[in-house]
Amino acid sequence: MVRLQEGEVLDGFAIGRLLHVGGMAALWQVTHPDHGEALLMKVPRLAEGEDPAAIVSFEMEQMILPRLTGPHVPRFVASGGFDRQPYLVMERIPGRSLLPLIDALPLPIDDVASIGAKVAEALDALHRQHVVHLDVKPSNILMRETGEAVLVDFGLSRHAQLPDLMEEEFRLPYGTAPYMAPEQVMGVRSDPRSDLFALGAMLYFLVTGTRPFGDPQRLKGLQRRLWWDPPPPRARRAECPDWLQEIILRCLEVRPERRHPTAAQLAFDLRHPDQVALTARAAKQRRDGWATTLRRRFHPDHRVRFDRVAEATVEDAPILAVAVDVTEQDDALATTLRATVGRLLATMPGARLACLNVLRQNRIALDTTLDDFGRNKHVQRLVELKHWAAPLGLPEGRITFHVLEAVNPANALLDYVRMNGVDHLVMGARAASLKRKVMGSVSAELAAEAPCSVTVVRARG
Amino acid sequence: MRIALLTDIHANREAFEACLDDVARKGADRIVILGDLVGYGADPGWVIAKARELAGQGAILIRGNHDEAAAHPRGGMNDDATAAIAWTRDALAPEDRAFLGALPMEAEEEDRLYVHADASAPDRWVYVRDAEDARRSLEGCTARLVFCGHVHAPAIYGLTATAKLVPFKPVTGVAVPLLRPRRWQVVCGAVGQPRDGDPAAAWHLFDVATSEVTLHRVPYDVLAASEKVRQAGLPESLATRLLRGR
Numbered sequence: 001m002v003r004l005q006e007g008e009v010l011d012g013f014a015i016g017r018l019l020h021v022g023g024m025a026a027l028w029q030v031t032h033p034d035h036g037e038a039l040l041m042k043v044p045r046l047a048e049g050e051d052p053a054a055i056v057s058f059e060m061e062q063m064i065l066p067r068l069t070g071p072h073v074p075r076f077v078a079s080g081g082f083d084r085q086p087y088l089v090m091e092r093i094p095g096r097s098l099l100p101l102i103d104a105l106p107l108p109i110d111d112v113a114s115i116g117a118k119v120a121e122a123l124d125a126l127h128r129q130h131v132v133h134l135d136v137k138p139s140n141i142l143m144r145e146t147g148e149a150v151l152v153d154f155g156l157s158r159h160a161q162l163p164d165l166m167e168e169e170f171r172l173p174y175g176t177a178p179y180m181a182p183e184q185v186m187g188v189r190s191d192p193r194s195d196l197f198a199l200g201a202m203l204y205f206l207v208t209g210t211r212p213f214g215d216p217q218r219l220k221g222l223q224r225r226l227w228w229d230p231p232p233p234r235a236r237r238a239e240c241p242d243w244l245q246e247i248i249l250r251c252l253e254v255r256p257e258r259r260h261p262t263a264a265q266l267a268f269d270l271r272h273p274d275q276v277a278l279t280a281r282a283a284k285q286r287r288d289g290w291a292t293t294l295r296r297r298f299h300p301d302h303r304v305r306f307d308r309v310a311e312a313t314v315e316d317a318p319i320l321a322v323a324v325d326v327t328e329q330d331d332a333l334a335t336t337l338r339a340t341v342g343r344l345l346a347t348m349p350g351a352r353l354a355c356l357n358v359l360r361q362n363r364i365a366l367d368t369t370l371d372d373f374g375r376n377k378h379v380q381r382l383v384e385l386k387h388w389a390a391p392l393g394l395p396e397g398r399i400t401f402h403v404l405e406a407v408n409p410a411n412a413l414l415d416y417v418r419m420n421g422v423d424h425l426v427m428g429a430r431a432a433s434l435k436r437k438v439m440g441s442v443s444a445e446l447a448a449e450a451p452c453s454v455t456v457v458r459a460r461g
Numbered sequence: 462m463r464i465a466l467l468t469d470i471h472a473n474r475e476a477f478e479a480c481l482d483d484v485a486r487k488g489a490d491r492i493v494i495l496g497d498l499v500g501y502g503a504d505p506g507w508v509i510a511k512a513r514e515l516a517g518q519g520a521i522l523i524r525g526n527h528d529e530a531a532a533h534p535r536g537g538m539n540d541d542a543t544a545a546i547a548w549t550r551d552a553l554a555p556e557d558r559a560f561l562g563a564l565p566m567e568a569e570e571e572d573r574l575y576v577h578a579d580a581s582a583p584d585r586w587v588y589v590r591d592a593e594d595a596r597r598s599l600e601g602c603t604a605r606l607v608f609c610g611h612v613h614a615p616a617i618y619g620l621t622a623t624a625k626l627v628p629f630k631p632v633t634g635v636a637v638p639l640l641r642p643r644r645w646q647v648v649c650g651a652v653g654q655p656r657d658g659d660p661a662a663a664w665h666l667f668d669v670a671t672s673e674v675t676l677h678r679v680p681y682d683v684l685a686a687s688e689k690v691r692q693a694g695l696p697e698s699l700a701t702r703l704l705r706g707r
Contacts, residue, residue, distance in 0.1 A: 056621075059640050059643075062638070062640065063638050063640065161632040161635040162629075162635070162637055162638075163617065163619055163627070163629035163637065164627075164629075165619070165621075167627070168619070168621075168625050168626065168627040169621065169625055
């Protein structure tokens with residue numbers, strides 16, 4: 001193996017400063033005439049006596065990174081140097097990782113929720129590309145100047161459609177001790193919800209200033225998280241709101257199926273604190289009693305076993321949105337719309353539904369929030385939305401209600417769909433009328449512009 | 462260079478034609494056929510004629526166990542295969558049989574070895590069905606990449622310096638990088654008689670520049686191929702397994 005040096009040129013890449021030397025790899029700043037200035041070269045540690053995981057994890061990243069796209073990952077530039085010095089070149093994200101934040105803990109609640117939502121959105125983008133990160137932690141998350149979270153270091157990641165070289169090679173779990181999900185500790189590398197656990201552990205740390213499970217150095221210590229529950233965040237920081245404790249403790253559920261079904265749904269909760277369905281998790285004051293803890297540890301019926309999941313969870317648990325025009329007084333359409341949504345939900349048990357209504361604001365006149373009878377319009381719309389949805393019989397955690405106040409209904413719905421990662425929008429077609437002629441069809445505009453599936457429902461007379 | 466890998470055509474004209482059309486659509490600089498042009502199916506003459514034409518244009522052809530049996534009958538096959546081979550021999554002209562008997566057992570090109578079955582003993586026709594088989598095959602040769610058929614279900618095995626290896630089932634249309642310096646055994650899916658539960662014909666595209674291999678599946682007129690098998694008086698099970706892909 002050769003040692004790189006500043007000033008050297010490797011396959012056209014001019015080697016700059018050595019930025020970082022980690023356990024697995026070194027990072028160099030490099031430039032290339034064809035690829036611009038801000039590049040990063042990752043070089044695995046291959047010397048005799050180094051951890052063999054270094055080369056395997058480098059191979060994994062070499063396989064995975066070129067296949068990833070979008071703002072939530074660094075752009076892949078090149079890889080090569082098999083004969084001399086293997087390397088991987090990628091976009092260098094300006095700015096720092098989240099690591100320096102841990103010197104200023106605990107963070108304000110709003111910051112924690114905002115960081116959490118951004119990271120969850122990045123994870124959702126990754127999971128949709130068939131990749132589980134498996135090493136989510138502050139030092140592997142950067143923030144773009146445009147606001148998106150960027151996930152880096154795919155050395156421990158798993159691509160569902162490519163061979164898993166890490167699993168082939170090693171029996172021991174690889175990951176970062178404070179953040180590793182229980183199933184990952186037990187050797188399962190295929191569940192996207194492992195990343196939600198890691199994010200939950202990170203949010204717990206950001207809110208309380210304490211890592212939920214410490215930083216165990218041995219396998220026994222890692223396995224403790226299968227039965228030992230950390231003190232709830234509010235026991236460590238009283239001003240942690242109940243909704244945030246609910247979200248964090250749901251992420252930290254030992255069984256993956258009790259966590260949020262997808263990163264998109266977690267992001268949704270973090271962006272809508274008032275809509276988080278509160279359970280016993282939100283009210284928890286202290287750790288579980290010793291009897292419960294002991295049972296979880298020793299009783300065969302209470303110990304968890306983890307199954308290798310088939311890759312499908314993202315598609316099985318979409319975010320549906322339905323736009324309901326409660327003012328149209330078209331009972332047939334309202335019924336058909338509800339029946340359509342009901343059938344979609346029946347096929348996807350993990351799906352959640354956002355019920356939307358647009359409260360039109362007048363362009364010219366100054367709107368009053370009260371209607372002719374003196375009722376609050378916004379509240380009234382919410383009541384009507386809930387009334388419309390009641391026959392669906394969805395539990396609190398699967399349905400939310402949103403009244404969007406806007407001048408242009410199509411724009412308001414589009415913004416909502418984009419901001420909240422909606423997978424499928426269902427809406428009614430407005431009956432042929434003078435109003436539609438004059439104002440155009442909202443559903444046609446949505447079908448053309450929305451970044452998701454759009455189903456337009458009509459009642460057949 | 463892009464290499465189209467086809468194997469186990471088994472006298473299935475419909476599947477072979479559909480795959481060659483797909484190869485032409487996707488574009489390949491070379492065609493490699495990893496053996497078993499004949500056996501089981503009803504169109505051995507047509508398939509051989511097409512294969513000879515391709516060979517004339519630079520395709521590499523390898524001998525499979527059914528090709529050998531059609532040329533020089535010998536025991537060691539199950540009843541259906543034996544019946545099919547007897548039928549095939551009768552259906553073929555002597556020069557076709559001679560052509561099959563003269564096909565090479567293996568071919569090497571740069572760091573790639575093309576062979577019908579286990580590379581450690583090609584003339585014993587051993588299946589590469591699991592990690593242990595793949596290890597024996599890779600350890601029995603020096604090529605970095607071994608492409609074989611014979612199993613009728615696609616799989617990829619990678620061998621590292623630490624000698625661990627686990628099977629991977631490729632996903633249709635997803636390019637799998639065969640990373641250097643690892644060595645890899647690629648078991649190609651069958652054109653003419655798939656047995657992995659998907660009746661669609663299979664072929665693989667290998668890109669030398671990126672060292673990536675991609676599995677492609679091609680739906681073809683299975684009913685027609687199956688009906689021809691029946692009409693030819695070949696065993697019924699050979700007709701029905703085409704429909705089920707098992």
